[in-house]
Amino acid sequence: MSNTIQSDVLVVIVNYRTPDLTINCLRSLVPEVRAVPGITVTVVDNNSEDGSVAKIQQAIAAEGWEDWANLLPSSHNGGFAYGNNLAMRPAMQSANPPTYFLLLNPDTEIRLGAIKILVDFMECHPQAGIAGSGFELADGTPWQTILRFPSLLSELDSGLRLGIVSKLLSKWVVARPSNNEICETDWLPGASMLIRRQVVESVGLMDEEYFLYYEETDYCLQVKRAGWTCWCVPQSLVMHIGGQSTGVDVPDSPPKRLPKYCFDSRRRYFTKNYGFWYAAIADLLWILGFSLWKIRQTIQRKPNYDPPYYLQDFIQNSVWLYWLQGLRSKLSGFNFRST
Template structure:
C-alpha cells in the first residue's frame, strides 16, 4: 500500500522503458526526443526492450545509440521472443528491481512517441509532491497539437454499450460510466492511464507484482492500475507533461484512419481476460452482450442513414467467437 511517509526527491532516478518490435525509425525518433530530457534530467536511464524483432531493428537501434553517443544513458535489452507489451516491459522492470539501488520510478513510454521538453520533469515533480500517487500520465497529443484521451475510467457493462452505440442522449445518461471523458487542463485523478507515457513508482511493482504477461497487447495498463487501485494507489493525469503520440502506428487498432481494419484476435482476448479476471464470467458475458447490441444498433443506424460504418470488419462475428460464454477461462493470449 502507499506509504504516506514516503518522500521522493525531484531528482530521483528514473528508468524509461521502450518496447520495440520492428519499429526502428519510431524508436530512434523517440530516443532523439529524449536526448534533451537527459540533459535536463541526468538521472534518466533509457532501456529499449527488443522483443526479438525479426527485421534486425534491435541491433540497428543499438548501433544508432552508439553512433549518436547516446550510450551513456540508453541501451538495448534483447528479449528472447515476442511476448507482447507486458513481457517486454517486465524484462526491464525485473532487471531494475534486482539492482542494489533500484530507480525511484519506472517510465513506460511507447516507441511511437515524441517527448516534449520538460515532460519528464512535470511527472517527477508531481509524484514527488504526491507520495500516495502510484502513477502519473502525460497529456498525449497528435502532431498538430490536438488532444488525445489518455486518462480513463474503468470499463463496465454500461461503458461497453455507450462506446459502441455512440448516441448523444445515451452518452449523457451514461456519462458517469464513460471510459474516456473529456480531459481538463488541470491535474486530475482517474482510474487508469495510457501506457504510452506513464510514470510509475517502483514501489508499486513490489506491491502488485509485475505486469500481467497474459495480455499480449491492450488492457495491460488497465489491469495494472486496477490491481494497484485495490491496494490504495492513485493515478493522476498531469497535462503539464506533453508527449506527441503517433497513435496506432504499431498496430492500427487505435488509428482513426484504419478503423475498418479487422481487429486482431489478441484485442478480443485481452478484453475478455480483463473482464473475467476482475468481474467474473457472468459480468464479462453481460459486457459482451452490451458491446454486441450497441454495435448492432450503430450498424443499423448507419445503414438507415446511408452512411459508411466505422465498425471494424467482421467485428460482431469475431466478438461472438471470442465471447466469455464460449471462452470462460482466462488463458494466456497470443499474437
C-alpha cells in the same frame, strides 16, 4: 513544485519493428537526460527480426548515447507487458532499484520537460502511484487521456453509440472530457506512464497474460485496489502517433480487422477482475448495443468506420463462445457406455 529533483528514472521502450520511430524517441529524450539526474533508458526489442536490433544499437553508438541508453534484445515477442517486465524485473532485483519507471511507447516523442514535470508531481504527491502524460498527435491535435474503468454500462454505450444514451450514461462513459488540468483518473494509457517503485513492490509487475491492450487498464486497477492513486498531468506533453507497431487504430487510415489478441485482452480484463457472469453480461450488452447501432446505421445510411467483421469477431471471441467451447471439450472427454 521543487526545482531540484534527486531521483532516478528507468525509461523502458518496447520496440517491435519500428526502429526509426524508436531512434526518434531516444533523440527526444536527450534534453530530459540532461535535466533530470539519473535517467537511464532500456530499449527492449520484442524479437522484431527486421534489423531493428542492429539499427538501434548503431544509432546509440553513433549519437553517443551509451552512457544512458542500452538495448535489450528478446528472443520472444510476448507482448507489451512481457517486454516492459523484461527490463523492469532485473532492475527491481538490483541492489539499487530505480525510484521510478517510465513506460514509453516507441511511437512517441517527449516534449521539453515532460519527464521532469511527472517526477516533480510524484515527489510532491506521495500517495500517487502512477502519473501519466498528456498527449498530442503529430499535427498537434490533443488526444483524450482521462479515462474511467470499463463497466457494464460503458460497454452498452460503446456498442450503441446513441447520443441521448451517452448523455444518460455520462458517469460511466470510459473517456472523460478533459479541461487540460491535473486530475485523478481511473487509468492511463501505457504510452507514457510513470510508475513509483513502491507500487511495483506492492502490486508486482504487469500481467503478461495480456499480449496487447487492457494491460495498463488492468495494472491501474490493481494499483488503485492497493490504495494508490493514478493521475493525469497534461502539462507533461508527449507526441504520440499511435498504432505503428500493430497497425490497429492508425490515424487517417482505413480501419483494419482487429487481431484476436484485442478480444482476448478484453475478455481477460473482465473475467479476471469481475468474474465470469459480469464478463458474460458485459458481452451481451455490447452485442445488443452494437446490433442496434448497425440497424440504425443501415436505416440512416451513416458511414461505417468500424473494423471489418467486427460483430462477427466479437461474438466468436466472447465469453459465451469460449465457455461453450470449454464445455464441449469437457463433454467430449467423457466415455458414455450404454448399460
